Amino acid sequence: MSRKNQLSTFIMLVIGIGVFAFEMRHTNPQTLLKQFLTLNPIWLVVAFGSMLLSYFFEALVMKALLHNRDDELHNWWNLLRIPWIQALFNAITPFSSGGQPAQLVALVQSGVEVGRSSSVLLMKFIIFQTIVLVNFILAMVLKFENIAQHFTGLAVLIIGGFVIHIVTIGFLLMIMFYYRFTKKLVLGVMHLLAFFMDPDKVEKRTQTLVTKIDAFYQESLVLKREPKKVCLASLLTFLQLVFYYLVVYFTLLALKIPQVNLVDMLVMQAMIVMITSIFPIPGGTGGAEYSFKTLLASYITVPSKLILGMFIWRFITYYLGMFLGVIAVAFKPINEHRTRKVRGGQPLNEESLD
Known part of the structure; x- marks a missing residue:
């Protein structure tokens, strides 16, 4: 890892420790230790x-x-190593913006052609965002009364996350089905921005956006002809999210919380995902802990258990990925293919993972 990435990782660990220290300010450490020793x-x-x-x-x-x-x-x-690297760079960048570029470098290191890597990652992203949205809608349909009762105080945050997902998916679908219009729209917006920002920087960002739009559109044409592949990827993404959602359920079972409802816990986690998506702080730090504490306070009535559960859940869903990502970066991939790792005549920079 570069020094910049090492510094970002260290800063996020320090912030995380600070968040838990703040949450524990009214909790006796000995009581917390006793609760830990009673875990299943x-x-x-x-x-x-x-x-x-x-x-x-x-x-x-x-x-x-x-x-x-x-x-x-x-x-x-x-x-x-690809999802581990994504977990690491999502965790140390605002709005999880570093995960996509890091995955791109990881794929190219493994021998996948850079254009293919970029377009496949964009398709993976839209499938993920779509399944997250579908899960949210399912949660609303299955547990509307429960959501209305427990999530009133977080309604604005939930709606904010919902809007972000809708806008993101809508833009990507526009590229798939209204390619020329969307491209002209983006060029028009960037042209307007050039009047208020540095024209050279705007031009550079415009070229990057156009390249990504073109790559995504070309990949969408391929995948439109392969609906079975898209359906399989969607099913696997759904299972990926289900196992992610289940962590909070198993955490409560480890805490020996009585009468834990599986569906309720899946709904809770789906809501937390929606809420944390609007926090610009890397990993949604602060927002994720606040959401967990607010949503599960009615299930975990003992304050020390609530803090312990929050720590366990957060470590498994966030910090574990960071540690695995560091391992994935440290150990290089086995190059399966010999490909030209170039874009526009220039070699792709792979040092961002070093």
């Missing part, structure tokens, strides 16, 4: 296993999207 170790292991399965299914999504391509990945290490 089996369910704790299951919670960790559920998160690892989530990463595994995310790797399968990438394998499915690259299936029957000349640069399809077969090596499992190359596949598994």
Whole structure:
């Protein structure tokens, strides 16, 4: 990892420690230790296993999207390191903006052609955003009364997350089905921005946007002809999210919380995902902890257990990915294909993961 990325990782760890220290300000550490010693170790292991399965299914999504391509990945290490690297760079960048570029570099390092990598990652992104949205709608349909009762205070945050997902998916669907119009629209907006910003920077960003729009459109044409591949990737993404959502359920079982309802916990996690998506702080730090504490306070009535549960859940769903990502960056992939890693005549910069 570069020094900049190492510094970002260190800063996020410090901020995370600060958040938990703040939450523990009214909690006796000895009481917290006693609660920890009473944990059910089996369910704790299951919670960790559920998160690892989530990463595994995310790797399968990438394998499915690259299936029957000349640069399809077969090596499992190359596949598994991609979601771990994404987890790391999502965790240390605002709005999880670093995950996509980091995955791109990881794929190119594994031998996947850079244009293919970029377009497949965009398709993976739209499938993920769509399934998150579908899960949210399902949660609303299945548990509307429960949501109205427990989520009133967070309604604005939930709606904000919902709007962000709708806008993102809508823009990508416009590229797929209204390519020329969307491209002209983007060029028009960027042209207007040039009057208020540095024209050179705007031009550079415009070229980047146009390249991504073109790549995504070309990939969408391929995938429109392969509906089975899209359906398989969507199913695998759904399973990826289900195992991610299950972590909070298994965490509560590890805490020996009585009468935990599985569907309620899945709904809670779906809401947390929506809420944290609007927080610009890397990893939604602060927002995720606040959401967990607010939404689960009625289920975990003992304050020390609530803090412990929040720590366990956050470690598994956030910090575990950071640690696995560091390992994935440290150990290089096995290059399966010999490809020209160039874009516009210039070599792709792979040092961002070093």
